[in-house]
Amino acid sequence: MPDSPAQTRPMNILMLMTDQHRMDTLGCYGNDICQTPTLDEIAATGTRFTNWFTPSAICTPARASLYTGYAPFRHKLLANEERNVGYIEDLEDGQWTFPQTLRDAGWNCGLVGKWHAGSHKNANYYGFDGLDYPGWHNDINHPDYLKYLDDNGFPPYSITDRYRGVFPNGETGNLLAARLQQPVEATYEHYLANKTIEMLERYAEDRKTDGKPFFLLSSYAAPHLPYIIPDEYFDMYDPDDIELPESVAEDFSDKPPIQKNYSRHWAFDTMTEEQDRKLIAVYWGYVTMVDMEFGRIMDAVKRLGLEDDTAIVFSSDHGEFTCAHRLHDKGPAMYDDIYRTAGLIRVPGCEPQVRDEFVSLLDLPATFMDIAGLDPAPAVDSRSLLPIVRGEHPQWDPYVLAEFHGHHFPVAQRMIRTNRYKLIVSPESRNEFYDLEHDPNELKNRYDDPLLRGPRDELMKTLYHRLRLRGDKFFHWMTSMFEVGDLDYDPTMSGLDESTYHSKKTA
Template sequence: MTTPRNILFLMTDQHRSDTLGTYGNPAGTSPVLDELARTGTRFDRWYTPTAICTPARASLLTGYAPFRHKLLANHERNVGYIEDLSDGQFTFVESLRDAGYNTGLIGKWHVGNEKRAADFGFDGPDLPGWHNPIDNADYLAYLDENALPPYEISDRIRGTLPNGGPGNLLAARLHQPVEATFEYYLATRAIEQLERYAEDYQRDDKPFYLALHFFGPHLPYIVPDEYFDMFDPEQIEMPKSMFETFEGKPPVQKNYSAHWTFDSMDIEVSRKLIAVYWGYVKLIDEQIGRVMDAMTRLGLADETSVFFTCDHGEFTGSHRLHDKGPAMYEDIYRTPGLLRVPGAPEGVVREEFVSLLDCTATILELAGLDAAPAVDSRSLLPLVRGEEVAWEEDIVCEFHGHHFPYPQRMIRTDRFKLVVNPDSVNELYDLHVDPDELLNVYELPEMFGTRTELMTRLYSVLRERGDKFYHWMTSMYDVGELGYDPTLSGLDEATYDGSRTEGATP
C-alpha cells in the first residue's frame, strides 16, 4: 500500500466520545464523523495525556508527555508554570516544513502565550484564546464581507457561585444565522486554505498538512436557535454519576462541583445543557462535512489521510461537574479518536490503549519522516492496517492543575483504574463492576493485591519515563525494592544498591 502523504487533521475541544453516533449516541448528532469511522478506524480506548487544553495540545505538537515538555497549564489560569514551549523544542510541524510540506492551522492554537502558530510554521489566521475570539479582526472582516450580523446572545444558562455571584456562563442562544457562526467561518477559511494547497499539490506535487481546530463544543455552548432547540431535553438520559456523593473521594472534587454550580440548578436545566451540547456537536459535524465535501470536489479524498479527535472530554453534569478539572474520570480522559488512511481497511475497531500523543508519530510516519524525536509517541498505522501487534495493556495519564497546582497520575487497565492524589485519598475503580466510577474501593482490604500491583506498575512506568512524580510514591506506597537513595543526596547509595557490608554501623 502506498501511503498518501497529505494529511487533514480535524480537532475539537472538550468533546465527549458518547456524543457521537459511532460511540453509541442514538440522536443523529454526527453523521459525517460516523461516516469517517465507517470508512476508517475507530479507536475505542483513545485517551488524552492530560485533560487540560494547552498541555494536551502541546503534547500533540511535540510527541512529548506533559511532564516532559513542561507546558502544564492554560495561560488564562496559569499560577506559576512556564507559558511557552522552550526554544529548540521538537515539533512535528517544523519537520514537515523542512520536508517540503505546506502546513496550515485554522482555528484554536492555545499552545502557549507569546509563541503563536505562525512561529512554528503554520499558515492561517492568528486566533488566540481558549474560546471563539468573536472580536478577532479576520472574523469581523468575514462578517462584513458577507453582510452577516454581529454576535448577540440571550437565554443565558448559569448557576450561582458559592459566594452568591453569577456562575460561569454555560450556554446561551446565539442570534446569528449558521453562516455567521464562528464554526462556519472556520470551515470556510479551512476550505479556502485547502483550495490553495490543492493547487500546489496538483501543480508541484507539494504535499500538505492542514489542521482545522474548532474551539467548540467547549462550554459555554453558544449556538443558533436551530441547534439550541434541536434536541428535546426530555429525551436526555442523565448520567448515572449525577448521583455522585463524593464519599471517599478527594475533597477537591466537591469543591469543583460547587465552583461549577451544579447543585444550584434544577435537573431540567442540566438536561437542557446536555441537549444544547449535542446541538453544538451537530453544528460542528456539519461544518466538518463541508470540508470533507470540498476535499472530494478537489480530488483529494483518495490522497489524504484524515484524523479526528479532541484535546480532552467534558463532564456535562457527570459526577455533578462541568468543564474538566482535578478528577481523572473517563468522562474527560477517554476521548474520540478516528483515522482514515486511503487504501487501509474500512470499518476497523481497535481496543488497544492509545493516546492523542500517538498522533505525532503517526503524522511523521505518514509523511515518511523519522518519528524517533516524538519520544512519547507511537505510530498508529499498524493498527489502522489491521495488524496484530504487541501493545501496552495499560495507559498512564497525568494532571498538573488548572486554577491551582494539583498533581495527579493515573493508570488504567482493562478492568481497573488507579489515581494517585498526593494531597488526599487515592482512588481505585473497578470499571467492570462500576463503569460510572462512583465507588472508590482503594481502601477495601480485598483490593490490597490489586492496588499494590497497579501502584508498582505505575511507579515503574514513571521511573522509566523520567517523570519525577515517582519520588513521592517511593516513600509513601509499596512500590517494591528500591535501587537508589530516595533522598537523592548521593550520600548513602550503599544502603539501596546492596553494597553495604554486614556489620556496618547503622
Template structure:
C-alpha cells in the same frame, strides 16, 4: 480537532440520539479507536503534547495561561515539533482555528500558515472573523437566554450556555470551515504535499449556538448520566469543591438536561462543518490520497459527577475521547488498544515518511491502522498538574481497573467492569489489595522508566516493591537498595 468533546456524543460511539452523520461516516470508513485517551485533560498541555510528541511532564507546558498557577507557558526555543519537521520535508502546513498551545509564541512560530486565533473560546472580536462577517454581509455576535448558576460566594457562576442570535453562516464554526476550504483549495492548486488542521473551539462550554441547534434536542429525551448520583463519599474533597465552583447544585436538574441537549446540538453544528470540509476534499479529488484524523484535546463533564468543564478528577468522561483515523487503502475497523492523542504526532510523521524519533513519548498507530497486531502496551498513563491551583495526579488505566494517585488526599481505584460510572472508590477495600498493589507497582515502574519525577513521592509513600537506587537522592548512602 475539537475541544472538550465527550466520546458519547457521536453515533459511532453508541449514542443513538446523536446527529453526527459525517463523523460517523468517517468512523465507518476508517479506524475507530475505542480506547483513545488524552495525556492530560486540559487544553494547553494536551495541545503542546500533540505538537511535540512529548508527555506534559516532559515539555513542561502544564497549565492554561488564563488560569496559570506559575508553570511555564511556552515551549522552549529549539523544541522538536511535527509541523516544523513537515516544513523541512517540503510540506505546506496550515492551521485554522484554536491555537492555545502557548502564550507568547503563535502558530507561525511553529511553521503554520493561517490566522492566529488565540484564547480558549471563540475570539468573536478577531479582525479576520469580523472581516468575514463584513465580506458576507452577516450580522455580528449577539447572545440571549444565558444559563449560569450561583457561586459559593454568591456571585454569578460561569456562563454555561446561551442562544446565539446569528444565522449558521455567521457562526465562528462556519467561518473556520470556510477558511479551511479556502486554504485547502490553495494547497491543492500548489501541488505540494500538505498538512491542514481545523481546530474548532467547541463544543467547549459555554455552548453558544443558533436557535436551530439550541433547540434541536428535546431536553426531556436526554438520559442523565448515572454518575449524576455522585455523593463524593470516599473521594478526594477537591471534587466536591469543583462541583461548587461549577454551581451544579444551584441549578434545577431540568437545567442540566437542557445543557446536555444544547451540548449535543453544538456537536451537530460542528459535525456539519466537518462535512463541508470533507465534501471539499471530495470535490478536489483528494479523498483517496489524504489521511484524515478526528480527535479532541480532552472530554467534558456536562453534569457527570455533578461537575462541568474539566479539572482535578481523572474520570473517563474527560480522559477517554473520540479518536478516528482514515488513511487511503486501510481497512475499516474498530481497535481496542490503549492509544493516545500523543500518538498522533508519530503517526502523522510516519505517514509523511519523516523520522519521528524525537517525538519521544509518541507511538505510530500506522501498524494498527493497517490492521496489523503488533505487540502493544496493555495499559495507559495519564497525568494532571493543576488548573486554578497546583494539583498533581497520575493515573494508570488498564482493561478492568483504574488507579489514580492523589498525593494530597485519598487515592482512587475503580472497577470499571462492575462500576463503569466510577461512583465507588474501592481503593481501601481489603479485597482489592492485590489489585491495588500490582497497579501501584506498575505505575511506579512506568513513571520511573519515563523519568516522570512524580515517582519520588510514590517511593516513600506506597508499596512499590524493591528499589534499585538511593531514594534519598543524596548520593551519601552506601547501603544497597536491591
C-alpha cells in the same frame, strides 16, 4: 518500470479537531439521538479506536503533547494561560515539533482555528500557515471574523437565554450556555470551515502543480462550554429525551475533597434538573453543528479530488463533564468522561475496523511522521498508530498513563488504567481505585477495599516503574508512601548518610 511520482509521494493529512468533546456524543460510539453523520462516515470507512485517551485533560498540555510527541511533564506546558498559576507558558527554545519538521521536509503545513499551545510563540512560529487565533475560546473580536461578518451583511455577535448558576460566594456563576442571535452562516464555526476550505483549495492546487503534500489542521474551540449556538441547534434536541449521566448520583464520599469543591465552583447544585437536561441538549446541538461544518470540509475534499491520497484524522484534546459526577468543564478528577475521547483515523487503502488498543492523542505526532515517511523518533513519548490502521496487530502496551498538574490551582495527579482497573494517585488528599468492570461510572472508590488490594498494589508498582522509566519525578513521592517493589537507588536522595541505601543492600 519505476513508480510514478504520484505513487511514491506521501499522502496528505487532514486533521479535524474539537475541544472538550465527549466520546459518547457520537453515533459511532453508541449515541442514537445526537446526529454526527460526518464523523460516523469517517468511522465507518476508517479505524475507530475504542480506547483513545488524552495525556492530560487540559487544553494547553494536551495540545502541546499533540505538537511535540512529549508527555506534559516533559514539555512542561502544564496549564492553560488563562488559569496559569506559575508554570511556563511557551515551549522551550529548540523544542521539536512535527509541523516544523514537515515544513522543513517541503510540506505545506496549515492550522485554521484554535492553537492554545503557547502565549508568545504562536502556530506560525512552529511552521504553520494561517492567521493567529489566540486564546481558549472563539475570538469573536478577531479582525478577520469581523470583516467576514461585515462583508456578508451578517449581524454582530449577540446572545440571550443565558444558563448559569451561583458561585459559593453568592456571585453569578460561569456562563454555561446561551442562545446566539446570528444565523448559522454567521457563526464562528462556519467562518472557520470557510477558512479551512480556502486553505484546502490552495494546498490542493500546490499538490496538483508540483506534488507538494500538505498537513492541515482544522481546529475548533467547539463544543467547549459555554455552548453558544443559534436557534436551529439550540432547540434541536428535546430535553425530555435526555437521560442524565448515571454518575450524577455522585456524593463525593471517599473521593478527593477537591472534587466536591470543584462541583461548588461550577455551581452544579444551584441549577435544576430541568436546566441540566437542557444544557446537555444544547451541548449535543453544538456537537451536531460542528459535525455539519466538518461535512462541508469533507465535501471539499471530495470536490478537489483529494479523497484517495489524504489521510483523515479526528480527535479532541479532551472530554467534558456536562453534569457527569455533578461537574462541568474539566479539572481535578481523572474520570473517563474527560480522559477517554473519540479517535478516528482513515488512511486510503486501509480497511475499516474497530480497535481496542490503548492509544493516545500523544501518539499522533509519530503517526504523522510515519505517514510522511519521516523519522518518528524525536516524538519521544509517541508511537505510530499506522501499523494498527493498516490492520496489523503489533504488540501493544496494556496500560495507558495520564497526568494532571492543575487548572485554577496547582495540584499533581497521575493515572494508570487497564481494561478493568484504574488507579489515580493524588498526594494532596485521597488516592482512587476503580473496578471498571463492575463500576463503569467510577462512583465507588475501592482504594481501601481488601478484596482488591492485589490488583491495586500491582498497578501501583506498574505506575511507579513506568513513571521512573519515563523520567517523571512524581515517582519520588510514591517511593516513600507505597509498596512499589525492589529499588535500585537511594530513595532518600541525601548522599550524606554513612549507611546509604546501596551500602545496606550490599552489606
